Amino acid sequence: MVGYAFMGATHSHAWRTVPRVFDLPLVPRMVALAGRNEANARAAADRLGWESVETDWRALVARDDVGLVDIVTPGDSHAEIAIAALEAGKHVLCEKPLANTVAEAEAMTAAAERAAERGVRAMVGFSYRRVPAITFARDLVQSGRLGTIHHVRAQYLQDWIVDPEFPLVWRLQKEHAGSGSLGDLGAHIIDMAQFITGDRITGVSGLTETFVKERPLPTASSGLSASGSSERGQVTVDDAALFLARFGGGAVGSFEATRFASGRKNAMRIEINGSAGSIAFDFESMNELQFHDHSIDADSAGFRRILVTEPTHPYMDAWWPPGHIIGYEHTFIHQARDLLTDIATSQAPAPSFADGLQVQRVLEAVERSASGDSSWTAVDAAAG
Template sequence: MSYPNNPSKTFGVAMIGYAFMGKAHSNAWRNVGSFFDVPPVEMKVLVGRDAGQVATAAAKYGWTESATDWRSVLDRDDIDIVDICAPGWMHAEIAIAALEAGKHVLVEKPLANTLAEAEAMTATAQAARTRGVQSMVGFNYRRVPALALARELIAEGRLGTVRHVRAAYLQDWLADPEVPMTWRLRKETAGSGALGDIASHAIDQIQHLTAQTITEVTGTLRNFVTQRPGPNGPEEVSVDDAVWATLGLTGGISASVEASRVATGQKNSLRIEMYGSKGSLTFDLENLNELMFLDASDSIRKQGFRRILVNEPEHPYLEAWWPQGHIIGWEHTFTHEIRDFLAAIDNNESPSPSFEEGLQVQSVLAAVEESANNKSVLTNVRQAALTTEGA
């Protein structure tokens, strides 16, 4: 990126939400300018519902001030970017209001809790884009250097024709039935469980890596722990603990997705396997710096998966970090995400993944849920009629 197009411009940032994702995003906003050539940013205000807790978080994470009313923040002339790390049920209202107020918007995945909300957000984003106001969805695993390299290798034809893909995202933080109730376990606040929370990452990766679109699904949802301890006694869990889906893509690829938050012993394993006519790739998030590659043109005597340690300056994003041989971590993916978002804003380009891409993932999530609820063999994915230039 040739920075800056406007050397006098500093972007004021407001972030809404300060828990898990808020902490990760704050780290990225603090560090992005130290490693990448991007427009300068100022971490203006952190927004949360509890005045005391959000003030403490703001001081700890490096924000200048805190607030409890996100609407008042949108009226401020010193705020150029709104980063939404609030729960899913708040995404649509905040994002639409922020875009209409002329603020660039980054929103955590999945885009929304429902397909209708996602469609409304995307329509607003399209209108805002005509005024130079940009928006992006935070699928941070697109910014894992090993996965970015995988996409390059696939685009170069190193796998030949990709035939099928397997993706499994497994965690165990809900395996214990005594884990207390949280907003992530209520449909009205989270939209869905493992489906939207982690399967959405796998679905986005399948489409992003292959450059194909999912058009049909067969889905199954399961809830293994139906009640969780609440402050006033047991509460009903209204979202899924695990999900399985088989997928059909536009170019004839077949894929499978599995996601669970009750997979005992699995901490944060996103495993992706891609099999083509000329080669194969495998990746596991728990070995974030490694990509396994098999070249099927090698003779059988020496054919096999080889380990690529993705930490050279020639690899995606790595030119900004440490000397070769020094690995990076999960938190760096958010810094890369912020870097790309700022680069797009500075160059007046539409960032990716756009809200249109987020809507496409939301359509797949809705189709999986529909298939599971109806016990149907096949559900066609509703294709978004909304389009964007450069998405």
Template sequence: MKKLNIGIVGYKFMGRAHSNAWKKAPQFFDMPATPVLKAACGRHESAVKEFADKWGWEETETDWKKLVARPDIDIIDVALPQDLHYHVALAAAREGKHIFCEKPLSMNSKQAEEMLKVCEDNKVKHYLNHNYRRTPAVSFAKKMIEDGKVGRIFHWRCAYQQDWIIDPDFPLTWQLQKEYAQAGPQWDLNSHAVDLAHYLVGDIASVSSLTTNFIKNRPIVEGGETTGNLTAGTAGTEMGEVTVEDAALMMVMFKNGAIGSFEATRFAAGRKNRLSFEIYGSKGSLCFDLERMNELQYFSREDESGQQGFRTILATEAAHPYAGNWWPAGHIIGYEHSFVHAVVDFVNAIENNTDIKPDFSDGLKIIQVLEAGLESAESKRQVDL
């Protein structure tokens, strides 16, 4: 069987999630080519060597420019903070490498436009890893919408809630600095939410938004990096300014006439990683909660009078996308499996020369919505796209 050599840049949270996906995909899915974990790249030689040994990467590099230039590498996996996506992806595309990139795509729409153009000019496959599209329940929701089960969509309601920075003594990590993160949950969390809205409802026409900060200064990290893991280093006594928002709210009008809302926050006590959406249409409704990711709630107005009500669809059967490749019905899957599904679809797209979504064009549209949200919050007016 043909082999595809992978070079990954980044070895922390997303590096682990991606490595697991590359390893597991051919074990559970029939694939036209076998991914080979060829080389892992990171700035710190000892740390990336430890990562490579643990996850089965054959070699290591400490210079990403050398990695993307290697003729034996077919795919560059960008598992880095978003301030580095632009530089690595451009170089990889110019070297003719296919690109598997973490979200959000870039720091701004200008970067996103250039990334898309260079990928198209060099005819490489480009995938943006909004992995939640590929949970079986969400993929099945898409099928139900396409099959007319919901009818005309009127409302989209979405919230992405976490609670990991409520403590005022939590240190000033890279996610809280505009230089590295561009924005707070509006960028990091709402990028996922907007992608799902585009996927399930349609393109957004206008945005009205507000943002706020609850904690404006935090301890600067000592003995660690501000650009590593979420909790890299130790909080010191010196304080630094939080330069991104802590929470964001958006109201939108979709091009198809539906209206929607988005909440993104890291101050929702008890919510560890809750991405939830509700869709209300002329024939029925769909509801999803990532913290119960194997379940999809469905209401049909066409059920008999007296027997209507929300039902729970356990999305673990062969009828549900991807689920049939894992375990018997009722044996649930988890967060990491959505990355496996992305890897499978990406390799199929390369070998069959087909499109894969979301790609960098989708990433550009997402960035434009997020930028419009920040502009709206600053100007206190509606922004049309």
């Protein structure tokens, strides 16, 4: 594993737990963790359960006892590490977003396609696909229970920077983060919408906004000093991003990503209306799926709350009895299970790097539309 911050903890928990919960054809060994600062990396490895550390990711990629490289570093380093690992014949799991630019994502996708010819696998970490309710929603669509899809309505709402005195952390600086809510949150709802519907966004009209344009520099917010314009800095990413979309199959969509929805902590909500039924989901209640079956007589029809904890639900036969819920980190355990199974059975994992690239293309189209006059912008389908 390269990197060991927040995502490092969830991934480590997944590798550690997956063989104890699922019957797997391959059992992972947590061989080495790479980080530039040896002491910090060592402490992280001890805590998270890795056998050894490397201070250079290149050394980790070169090790013979490493078969899979898990990349949980910031987005600007993904391309270099992933391409090197694939070329060294290591399978790769790369956190989302695939890259900070379409060009990098294209290079990674090309590398993944070359590697695939040699049986080397690559997956991008849109772990929310592995929420059982989401996989089950996809199954409902695939089996025709929703009919023809007319509407997708997706929001990812958070509120952690509503306070204008919240400091100018790196996530609010374009040079470090690439974009704001659009790339961080919007990428998730784009992937979710396309995954569940089995369809792709073909064009968009976008709008972005930065509500708080200057914020205290992190030191200013620490309370050590309190005055002077020199201690504020420009917010260079979007606080909120909204866009309208059309899908290849004829559906229309409304998307919204924001860090300014006071009271919404992690409300990734998606509602899909089809000719035969509808689903609605909120990540804050991730074990529940609302489902409306339009074929039922009107007087007894209505959205039903399916508690997605039955043994017949995706992934759930490995967990607890009905009604006993799972949490956020389980999505990473499911992701690990799927990737290990794909590697063992020589199948191409999904979402592929090409899938990750396509999400980047949608994000780029939104940015282009929003930076102009919101006029309709086709999603470049070159690598779709």
